[in-house]
Amino acid sequence: MAGELRVPVRQGIASDLDALVAIETQCFDSDQLSRRSLRYFLRVPNAVVLVAEIRGSVAGYALVAFRKGSAIARLYSIAIAPDFRGRNLGRLLLKAGERAARQRGADLMCLEVRSRNRRAIALYESHGYCRCGRIEDYYEDGAAAFCYEKPL
Numbered sequence: 001m002a003g004e005l006r007v008p009v010r011q012g013i014a015s016d017l018d019a020l021v022a023i024e025t026q027c028f029d030s031d032q033l034s035r036r037s038l039r040y041f042l043r044v045p046n047a048v049v050l051v052a053e054i055r056g057s058v059a060g061y062a063l064v065a066f067r068k069g070s071a072i073a074r075l076y077s078i079a080i081a082p083d084f085r086g087r088n089l090g091r092l093l094l095k096a097g098e099r100a101a102r103q104r105g106a107d108l109m110c111l112e113v114r115s116r117n118r119r120a121i122a123l124y125e126s127h128g129y130c131r132c133g134r135i136e137d138y139y140e141d142g143a144a145a146f147c148y149e150k151p152l
């Protein structure tokens with residue numbers, strides 16, 4: 001594993017769109033967020049996109065979605081570009097997403113993850129997320145999802 005990086009996390013802006021699309025393409029074989037969806041999430045008030053930037057490049061992002069009147073936030077997506085994995089960026093963005101959710105009054109974060117995504121599951125479990133369900137045939141390719149949640 002390469003050395004840990006100390007990088008700032010900031011809110012995503014419209015000009016991050018190309019970089020976010022590139023990360024999405026590199027990180028997910030199916031169920032990728034479309035350019036249109038990413039653009040939507042960058043501008044709506046019921047979502048926050050957080051990006052970690054290294055030397056001017058977006059190295060990863062986390063997307064947290066909210067519902068009006070609900071204290072449950074949802075980690076909709078988190079992805080780190082392959083070259084930057086294993087350097088604490090996933091952890092950093094997860095924590096930043098939780099902070100953003102707390103600031104908006106959420107008291108629970110929930111998420112879904114592929115049941116075979118060991119790396120992401122290790123990240124969530126080491127940050128206090130508990131498995132609370134399983135949904136068969138959740139992803140486009142038929143894979144199952146585990147549901148996780150964490151009180152904030």
Ligand SMILES: CC(C)(COP(=O)(O)OP(=O)(O)OC[C@H]1O[C@@H](n2cnc3c(N)ncnc32)[C@H](O)[C@@H]1OP(=O)(O)O)[C@@H](O)C(=O)NCCC(=O)NCCS
Nearest residue numbers: 027078079080085086087088089090091113119120122123
């Ligand atoms: C899952 C992902 C976000 C993790 O990001 P990362 O920056 O590599 O993770 P970090 O360096 O912050 O490591 C955080 C934790 O992840 C786990 N982890 C990291 N590298 C790992 C590896 N090679 N194997 C297994 N677990 C690993 C560990 O639990 C680690 O904590 P630790 O170092 O204290 O043991 C990243 O691998 C990724 O973008 N994957 C593709 C997209 C994806 O699957 N997103 C999740 C969708 S639900």
